[in-house]
Each structure stands twice: as structure tokens, then as C-alpha cells.
Amino acid sequence: MKNSINQMFLTFVFILTYNSLFAQDKLSNRLEQSTRHxxxxxxxxxxxxxxxxxxxxxxxxxxxxxxVIHENRGLTDWVRSFADQLAEKGFIALAPDMLSDFSEEYSQTSDFPTSDDARNAIYNLESSLVTSYLNNSFNYLKNLPAGNGExxxxxxxxxxxxxxxxxxxxPNLSEALVFYGTGPKEAVDYANIEAPVYGFYGGNDQRVNATIEASKEAMEEYQNIYDYEIYEGAGHAYMRSGDDPNGSEANIKARNESWERLIRILEK
Known part of the structure; x- marks a missing residue:
């Protein structure tokens, strides 16, 4: 009986590992086969x-x-693949590595031994540094000769x-698109928002969704545009999970519908 349980456990681990490696290979192949610069x-x-x-x-x-701002895992192949997919639709995409120059030992995401190490580092970043990185990313794109200024x-x-x-x-952003992220905690911060904000949320992500109403009320108070959709049955990180052919039907459906909505918004 014990041997049978051990065998089942090992089989389960093998399947998870195989699926993970298959998904990683798919992303790597997509990037390698892309004809874009x-x-x-x-x-x-x-x-x-x-x-x-x-x-x-x-x-x-x-x-x-x-x-394109990455998840709490850092700048992964999935994020780079997403940037490539945006370029396929006609946009210049820049994905900054927020773990850049983190320390003498770690100068980028790929330097961290595990995704947990990268995640811990992400949550140690000062908000002022994140803003600085985003401001410099914005200025880089704003002045890029191939860009149209938006x-x-x-x-x-x-x-x-x-x-x-x-x-x-x-205030000079054309849009801010928020995938299963929370809004600012202080209501007064919403007064500074000029760009329309578009939200994308999974129905099975109450940790995040419990904050939506407060954001909605704050945005309405300052007469800001906050247009969001909640995708039934989808979980947190459904864009990444739904990009995997082995993902759940709900995540794949939410990913595809969100992608179409995202492109419609960017093309306005």
C-alpha cells in the first residue's frame, strides 16, 4: 500500500514537472521563432x-x-512572450526588469536562484525606486523615434x-491596464489620476476583488474613468495560466476574452 502511494505521488510530481517544462519550452520556442526585432x-x-x-x-x-510590468516573479519568459504578442499586434512593448541593479550579487531577475527568491526581493523594493524605473521607461518610449508618442x-x-x-x-499615460492588481490604498491618491484605468479580474480571486469596490468609489469621487470586467471562474494570474494549453477552460476563456478587450482598448 505504501509503495503504491509513493508511486502515485511520484507520478503526480512527474506530470506537474512535465507540464511546467512543456509550458516553458512553448514560451521559449515562441520567442525564438518570432520574426520581430x-x-x-x-x-x-x-x-x-x-x-x-x-x-x-x-x-x-x-x-x-x-x-509591460511583470508579476511578482520578476521578468520571466512569459512576460517577454506577452511583450512579443503585443508587438505582433502593432505595438512597441517594453518590459522593464524591476529587479535590475537589486544588489551587487543580483543585477536582474535571472540572477536569483529561485522564483521565491525573486518574489521576496520584489516585495523589498521601495515604491520610489519602482516609480523611478517606470518614469525612465516612460521617457525612453516617449522619445523613441519609432514610437508615436503615446x-x-x-x-x-x-x-x-x-x-x-x-x-x-x-498624468501623461494614455491608459493604465490593471490585471488582477489592487488599487492605491489611500483614497486621496486617486485625485491625481488623469488616464483611464481598465481592470481585468478573475472571478475566483476574492483577495483582489474585495478591493474593487473601494477603488470604484474613489475613482467615481474624482470623476475618473474606471472600467473593469470580472471573468467568471478564472483564478488569479489567469493570463499566464490561460496561455498554457493545459490550463483550465475558465482561465483559457478569460485569457482570450481579456486579450481581445486589451487590444480593443489599446487601438482606440
Missing amino acids: HEWVEISAGDKTLKAFVVFPEVSEKAKTVI VAVVGFCWGGSQSFRYATNN
């Missing part, structure tokens, strides 16, 4: 150097630009919260 850039940010991944669309005219921001999870918060710091 990818490049890593270094952007000066005070006494720090911000590393960022940039993807250019194959278009004949100047393009709208988008800052800069939107989109973020996921921790990055979604940063996208909402950055809207309170930068």
Missing part, C-alpha cells in the same frame, strides 16, 4: 541601471508604445497594482 536595453535611472526587454512590431508607421502601461499581479499606482504618478 527583440533587444535588451539599459536605461539610466539615477544611480541605478534599468535593464529592459523591447520588442518592435513589423509596421511601416510610428507605433503606440506599452510598458505610452500606455499594463501590469499583472504585483505589476497590476503598480500599473494602477503609476497612474497616480504620471
